[in-house]
Amino acid sequence: MVLGTQKKFNLPDGREVIIETGKLAKQADGSAVVKCGDTVILATVCSKTEVGENVDFMPLTVDYQEKYASVGRFPGGFFKREARLSEYEILISRLIDRALRPLFPDNYHADTQVLVYLVSGDRDNLPDAFAALAASTALTISDIPFNGPISEVRVARVNGQFVINPSVAQMEQADLELMVGATIDDISMVEGEMKEVSEEVMIEALKAAHEAIKVQCQVQLDLAKEVGKPKREYCHEMNDEALKSLVREKCYQKCYDCARECVADKKLRARKIDAIKKAFIEENFTAETLAGKEFMIDRYFHDVHRDAVRDMILKERIRLDGRGLEDIRPIWCEVDVLPGPHGSSIFTRGETQSLSTVTLGSKLDEQTIDGAIIEGKNNFLLHYNFPPFATGEVKPVRGTGRREIGHGNLAMRALKQVLPTGEANPYTIRIVSDILESNGSSSMATVCAGCLALMDAGVKIGKPVSGIAMGLITDPKTGEFAVLSDILGDEDHLGDMDFKVCGTPDGITACQMDIKIDGLSYEILGKALAQAHRGRAHILGKMLEVISAPREDYKPHAPRIIQIRIPREFIGAVIGTGGKVIQEMQRESGCEISIEEVGEFGVVDIAGSNKEGMDIALARIKALTAVPEVGEIYEGTVRSIQPFGAFVEILPGKDGLLHVSEISWNRVERVEDVLHEGDKVRVQLIEVDPRSGKLRLSRRVLEPKPEGYVEPRREPREPRGERRGGFDRHDRSERPRPENRLGAPKLRSNNEGFTPSDDMM
Numbered sequence: 001m002v003l004g005t006q007k008k009f010n011l012p013d014g015r016e017v018i019i020e021t022g023k024l025a026k027q028a029d030g031s032a033v034v035k036c037g038d039t040v041i042l043a044t045v046c047s048k049t050e051v052g053e054n055v056d057f058m059p060l061t062v063d064y065q066e067k068y069a070s071v072g073r074f075p076g077g078f079f080k081r082e083a084r085l086s087e088y089e090i091l092i093s094r095l096i097d098r099a100l101r102p103l104f105p106d107n108y109h110a111d112t113q114v115l116v117y118l119v120s121g122d123r124d125n126l127p128d129a130f131a132a133l134a135a136s137t138a139l140t141i142s143d144i145p146f147n148g149p150i151s152e153v154r155v156a157r158v159n160g161q162f163v164i165n166p167s168v169a170q171m172e173q174a175d176l177e178l179m180v181g182a183t184i185d186d187i188s189m190v191e192g193e194m195k196e197v198s199e200e201v202m203i204e205a206l207k208a209a210h211e212a213i214k215v216q217c218q219v220q221l222d223l224a225k226e227v228g229k230p231k232r233e234y235c236h237e238m239n240d241e242a243l244k245s246l247v248r249e250k251c252y253q254k255c256y257d258c259a260r261e262c263v264a265d266k267k268l269r270a271r272k273i274d275a276i277k278k279a280f281i282e283e284n285f286t287a288e289t290l291a292g293k294e295f296m297i298d299r300y301f302h303d304v305h306r307d308a309v310r311d312m313i314l315k316e317r318i319r320l321d322g323r324g325l326e327d328i329r330p331i332w333c334e335v336d337v338l339p340g341p342h343g344s345s346i347f348t349r350g351e352t353q354s355l356s357t358v359t360l361g362s363k364l365d366e367q368t369i370d371g372a373i374i375e376g377k378n379n380f381l382l383h384y385n386f387p388p389f390a391t392g393e394v395k396p397v398r399g400t401g402r403r404e405i406g407h408g409n410l411a412m413r414a415l416k417q418v419l420p421t422g423e424a425n426p427y428t429i430r431i432v433s434d435i436l437e438s439n440g441s442s443s444m445a446t447v448c449a450g451c452l453a454l455m456d457a458g459v460k461i462g463k464p465v466s467g468i469a470m471g472l473i474t475d476p477k478t479g480e481f482a483v484l485s486d487i488l489g490d491e492d493h494l495g496d497m498d499f500k501v502c503g504t505p506d507g508i509t510a511c512q513m514d515i516k517i518d519g520l521s522y523e524i525l526g527k528a529l530a531q532a533h534r535g536r537a538h539i540l541g542k543m544l545e546v547i548s549a550p551r552e553d554y555k556p557h558a559p560r561i562i563q564i565r566i567p568r569e570f571i572g573a574v575i576g577t578g579g580k581v582i583q584e585m586q587r588e589s590g591c592e593i594s595i596e597e598v599g600e601f602g603v604v605d606i607a608g609s610n611k612e613g614m615d616i617a618l619a620r621i622k623a624l625t626a627v628p629e630v631g632e633i634y635e636g637t638v639r640s641i642q643p644f645g646a647f648v649e650i651l652p653g654k655d656g657l658l659h660v661s662e663i664s665w666n667r668v669e670r671v672e673d674v675l676h677e678g679d680k681v682r683v684q685l686i687e688v689d690p691r692s693g694k695l696r697l698s699r700r701v702l703e704p705k706p707e708g709y710v711e712p713r714r715e716p717r718e719p720r721g722e723r724r725g726g727f728d729r730h731d732r733s734e735r736p737r738p739e740n741r742l743g744a745p746k747l748r749s750n751n752e753g754f755t756p757s758d759d760m761m
Contacts, residue, residue: 017034018035044138100139137149310473347449367381384442496516593607
């Protein structure tokens, strides 16, 4: 029996993708399964049929979760089960949400939940690139109103070629990696990182991604025609057309004039707009006639205000704060503003301000990543905090929100491209950006402040990075548009695009784009990128006026790290049984010591702020891993005394024999007369036995030879044949054989005394 309905398509490299519905989770309003290789994703969507009073937004919840059983693993932690979403899962949830949310009807306000689960996975077909496809399919075939479908793909440039949905191995070789969300007609969401690529390369990557998405959207439409449900009827808004017209008639021009006043202060501008709405209510309503209409008036006034601001910007070509379309708000920066952190800065642009700090740590401070698919270590962290006072509000302070995680991740991706790698950067680096004021693009302020703090800390970044947020106002009737540089919060809220671009003078390092309209031509996108390039250069110039390059040295209180390589076979000797040796070294030196196996070597990091302690740890490790060399002189310790000499420890765990004849040029009758256990003695390694590895030491070669000294004559050994009564035990031919009682030589036989049986004859 065959259950469900399937559709198939191929990725550009030939991999087959299967979309299936009607088999699993059939009580959901919509469900879909997407398969590619061993990766299987289940997506479900449910939406309520009733709506609460006075709801004017889309209460959409999107959660993406990876089941550890999908790759045959146990979850970590005490409870051994999946719990709250990881940061990685939250970031994927945001990617799906940002692509889906703009495509619900504006007047649809039912509580809607999209759940996406990884139920089987592999590293060749990363699940995050298929998650939005599964979610969109579930919505498209459901009865929930949705102006999709959409899909998302990851595009990477590997060796100059664009690859759709690359494997982990391919991503490690890529110089560009983007997640792109789009409908069959238009791109709606972009997020990713690059290694200083040009604007032209980025546009080509978007085109390659969109071509792949078109195929995936068409497959969803074909599936919906076959099994899709009719879309549900709904009525989530009560409207009064007469009231709507009255609000527009009385308030539009006043809102337009207020916008044209170019009030730079956000709070003052908000008070002026609120005064217009309040005056309209007082002039046209009494307490009795207003009852029950407040909510509709708020909604209609918001739409009028939005239209007035957009029209003013398009016609007057000026902004709400009086700037031109490309003008950047005033900027001031400072570095070294806090004495305690290892690096600190303040970046202020208009009414947006970030206080950022840098902390330098050792490998022991690395973050452990324990996802179902992605595992490993992370030595660069960027944490973004947005307290309520940044916007002058009073709100409860809960845990880290999804917005904070998303903004911090974008800034982290922008800055990590210029960090030194390998031995040039032995540190674990943490940046914390605390937003103290916010009126537009605090994530880009974080990029700028984070870059300044890194340079203040003395981290040798390759190039400085700046970031800018671009906005867009369009008129779909006339086709007229305005691209805005360094957008305000109101311009983000009332505009059509939020496009954040970060980079060095030589190229883009990270970007994030959300589109709120249907349709964004590549012409507009190219203009926005070119305008962003000029804005980034202006902001970077202001930053470099404060600090033009990383400091030559770290702060005095910053930890220092000595990094050395040792042969892999010595790692165990440095760690010791149960970690005894390395723990003892850490106690003695006061340093943090960590070891990581890299290829044929062990990379040892010694981190501390006390040079004397670091020197102690370094000397101990070098001694533990040193290979004795003939001719080298060592300061050894006498470990035991024997009649024939003394055993001296020249390196930890390595003893050599100091023969009695090598103690002094003068004859030594008793070793105890010259040496005692625990004595320190300088010796030279004169021989290493090639078979046993035993070490022969000499003390006398380090002393001047006495004048007229004659080497004692040694008596030659007697020939072997003359020893032991004249018989050579190795020469059996001359030795008499044992005789029996008859005097004949005794014969030895394994069959002696054996008589064959009759059966054997």
